[in-house]
Structure formats: structure tokens, C-alpha cells
Amino acid sequence: MTFSISLTVNGVRRDVELDNPRVTLLDLLRERLQLTGTKKGCDRGQCGACTVLVDGRRINSCLALALSHDGADIRTIEGVAEGGHLHPVQEAFIAHDALQCGFCTPGQIMSAIGLIQEGQTDGDPERVREGMSGNLCRCSAYAGITEAVLDAQKKLAEAGG
Ligand code: FES
Ligand code: FES
Missing domain, CATH: 1.10.150.120 ([2Fe-2S]-binding domain)
Incomplete structure (x- = not known):
């Protein structure tokens, strides 16, 4: 069984098929979308290395199920510099x-x-x-x-x- 989700990541819509409902948002970003700027430190909510913004609010993406964020607006470190200028x-x-x-x-x-x-x-x-x-x-x-x-x-x- 697969699950389809659609996210906006750094302003770009991304449609993703998940074959496992337990995939974390962190793994989706790093392994499916190759956005490896978001780091995996502890993978259990203790270090903050995986922090991203979801609908403008910061979360530990290692604790978030990707499936629960269907339709969300995600911003990662790759998306904060704009117009050739650092944030x-x-x-x-x-x-x-x-x-x-x-x-x-x-x-x-x-x-x-x-x-x-x-x-x-x-x-x-x-x-x-x-x-x-x-x-x-x-x-x-x-x-x-x-x-x-x-x-x-x-x-x-x-x-x-
Ligand atoms: Fe440490 Fe997510 S990887 S809080
Ligand atoms: Fe090395 Fe923070 S862990 S700069």
C-alpha cells in the first residue's frame, strides 16, 4: 500500500509517494528530496539539528510523520536565502x-x-x-x-x- 502526499517545500510543490506511513518528515526531506541541509543528530527529539519550519512554526522534523503533514508548507535551510542574498x-x-x-x-x-x-x-x-x-x-x-x-x-x- 502506498500513500500520496503533497507538500510545498521552499516554495515548490512536491508530490511524494510513501510506501511506509511511519516515514518521518526528516527522512523524507533528506532521503527522498535530497535536502540534506537538515541534519539528523539524535533522531529522537533531543538535539534540534533537524529543526525546520512547518507552516511558519519550528518543529523537530525527526519527530514528525511525513504523512501527518500532507498539504503543509515546509521551509528548510536550503530555502532561507533569497535573491542571491543570505538571510x-x-x-x-x-x-x-x-x-x-x-x-x-x-x-x-x-x-x-x-x-x-x-x-x-x-x-x-x-x-x-x-x-x-x-x-x-x-x-x-x-x-x-x-x-x-x-x-x-x-x-x-x-x-x-
Ligand atoms: Fe535530534 Fe531531531 S535529530 S531532535
Ligand atoms: Fe559544532 Fe554546533 S555542533 S557548531
């Missing part, structure tokens, strides 16, 4: 040295974009740390990550205002 959060991560090995970085960036969109941090470093606490970094680049999120948040607010 402001990507620029801020570079400017603030917010990465070392880079394995956690796609998830950190997707989580940061989601956090900024949630609009709850109010430019407060402690709230940023709390909001990003689901994204682990084995290289412990946390100081730079917090600075990058705060900087990107400020720049996006200025650009929006």
Missing part, C-alpha cells in the same frame, strides 16, 4: 562566529528564524537562550549564537519598521 540570520551567524563544526547550524538558524517570528524574546539574551534551548551545540558556540540571534532580531525589526 539576515545567516549573516548574523557568520558575523558573530556562531558556528564551529557547523553540524548544528542549519537547525540553529531555522530555530532562530522561528523564534524571531514568534516575537517573544524582546531583545532579552536570557529569553533568547531559553528560546534556543532545544538546539544543542556540541562545539558550545552558544555565546555567539545568542549574539547572532539578538543582532538578527534587531536588524529585522529595523528593516521591518
Whole structure:
């Protein structure tokens, strides 16, 4: 038995046949759509490496069944730069040295974009740390990550205002 689903991934409609209803959104992105920017760290909801935006909200894609997201709008790290320009959060991560090995970085960036969109941090470093606490970094680049999120948040607010 196969299951047909249709997703919009980074603005492009993708029709996919699943032969197993238990395929995760993470595996669908990486193995079926070859979008390997989204990383598989723990594969059980503990590290945040697999964070993507689903209908604008950040989720751990390793915990999400692809079948449950028929019709969803998905954004991955491959889809955040636009018009040949990095996303402001990507620029801020570079400017603030917010990465070392880079394995956690796609998830950190997707989580940061989601956090900024949630609009709850109010430019407060402690709230940023709390909001990003689901994204682990084995290289412990946390100081730079917090600075990058705060900087990107400020720049996006200025650009929006
Ligand atoms: Fe999904 Fe770790 S791979 S939370
Ligand atoms: Fe290496 Fe975060 S930069 S795990």
C-alpha cells in the first residue's frame, strides 16, 4: 500500500509517494528530496539539528510523520536565502562566529528564524537562550549564537519598521 502526499517545500510543490506511513518528515526531506541541509543528530527529539519550519512554526522534523503533514508548507535551510542574498540570520551567524563544526547550524538558524517570528524574546539574551534551548551545540558556540540571534532580531525589526 502506498500513500500520496503533497507538500510545498521552499516554495515548490512536491508530490511524494510513501510506501511506509511511519516515514518521518526528516527522512523524507533528506532521503527522498535530497535536502540534506537538515541534519539528523539524535533522531529522537533531543538535539534540534533537524529543526525546520512547518507552516511558519519550528518543529523537530525527526519527530514528525511525513504523512501527518500532507498539504503543509515546509521551509528548510536550503530555502532561507533569497535573491542571491543570505538571510539576515545567516549573516548574523557568520558575523558573530556562531558556528564551529557547523553540524548544528542549519537547525540553529531555522530555530532562530522561528523564534524571531514568534516575537517573544524582546531583545532579552536570557529569553533568547531559553528560546534556543532545544538546539544543542556540541562545539558550545552558544555565546555567539545568542549574539547572532539578538543582532538578527534587531536588524529585522529595523528593516521591518
Ligand atoms: Fe531531531 Fe535530534 S535529530 S531532535
Ligand atoms: Fe559544532 Fe554546533 S557548531 S555542533
